[in-house]
Amino acid sequence: AGLQFSPCLSYAPPESSEAPPAFAPMELRALLDGHHLRERDWAYGAMEESPLFCPRRAGGKVFVSPDYNEGKEGQREATMRRIGYLTRRGVFRGWLTEPGPDAELRKLALLECLGVYDHSLAIKVGVHFFLWGGAVKFLGTKRHHDKWLLDTENYVIKGCFAMTELGHGSNVRGIETVATYDSKTGEFVINTPCESAQKYWIGGAANHATHTIVFAQLHINGRNEGVHAFIAQIRDQDENVLPNIHIADCGHKIGLNGVDNGRIWFNNIRVPRENLLNLVADVLPDGKYVSMIDNPDQRFAAFLSPLTLGRVNIAVNAVYISKVCSVAFPFR
Known part of the structure; x- marks a missing residue:
């Protein structure tokens, strides 16, 4: 028997036959x-x-x-x-x-x-x-804005955000990365002390980011002043990973494979004192810790609130x- 006529052979797109919309x-x-x-x-x-x-x-x-x-x-x-x-x-x-x-x-x-x-x-x-x-x-503050914002806007630098660690999840206070101030050199020494302190699922880290915000426990003269944020360079302009920084690819994901998530370890890298993001608190050259907020809980809340807003905006x-x-x- 020959082929029979099928309605599918005369298919027309719905927009060619449906009525005009009842609204603008x-x-x-x-x-x-x-x-x-x-x-x-x-x-x-x-x-x-x-x-x-x-x-x-x-x-x-x-x-x-x-x-x-x-x-x-x-x-x-x-x-x-x-x-x-x-x-x-x-x-x-x-x-x-x-x-x-x-x-x-x-x-x-x-x-x-x-x-x-x-x-x-x-x-x-x-x-x-x-x-x-x-x-x-x-x-x-202004010193950071003047140095980093325009280059960020123009993608001269490529930034990522190293807050999440394998061991703490969303408990930011529980992060284990340590930044120790060296008053002799005026630098912070940032170190990943254990496996659970590796920065994990960091978007942009695996391939492209040249700089990152590092969240770490700030230690000064043996005292832990709590979680603070630091700017650190992790790659040069040719996208080569810098010494004493180790980055691993998180690999293929079920989705969002256009984002290069990675893991980061720091082996006592040094960043200048000026790279501390100091809106809430600062460290003077001699190692004195200063803040306009005396209460550590209130200081942590003031420190974290704008970042929470940023994450919500993205989501x-x-x-x-x-x-x-x-x-x-x-x-x-």
Whole structure:
């Protein structure tokens, strides 16, 4: 018998036969997005224009989606190439150096656009700007801002955030990494004393980060002053790991393989005294510990609160819209 007619052979896309919407799509889009619609459209357009975002045209629309068949290393390098392109296009301009609520809302809107495209891209950017950059901005003072923020914004340096350790989970007070002040040289000596003190699941550490925020117990003259944050360089400009620093790749994951999570050990590395993020407390050249907050519990709370906000911002914006196999920008 010959082939029989099947309805599937005459399939037509739903949008060609369905009734017009009972509402204005642009009004719904304005309600859902809420703010900075023009900037969002500009960011979407920048992604549509570049082959790095795998654009495909169909039915008068442009679809973009990452290639998840590239493998772990391929996805990581693709994420970095996309970040480089977005940096050149000016997407990140003002993210750390422009003050005011409008600049903050614009930054969140653009991060959300990146999350619509690919969560790996949003997480990688979020770690760099909200965790590394946020720590420098909100825990540091003018000397840190002048030295680090603009280079962070321009991706001259690539930052990560070495807080989580294998042994403490989310108990930041329980971290075991130690920073001991050497008053003879004016340096902090940072050391990983045991296996459980290794910095673990650090986004950006495995391949690309040149600098990190290190959270460590500050020891001065045999006294533990509690958890503090320090800036440390971990790679040179050619992405070679620096001496006395050991980094291991966390390997393939069930998702977010565009983010290079890694483990870090420190073998008595030395960082200048000025690399202590000193908004809450400082160490004078002679080793005297000073703080405007006498109570250690209140000092720890003041130290940690801006970082908690930064982590929440990343989580909320990176998962705002569930990722599907292919994303279209139909409302523009």
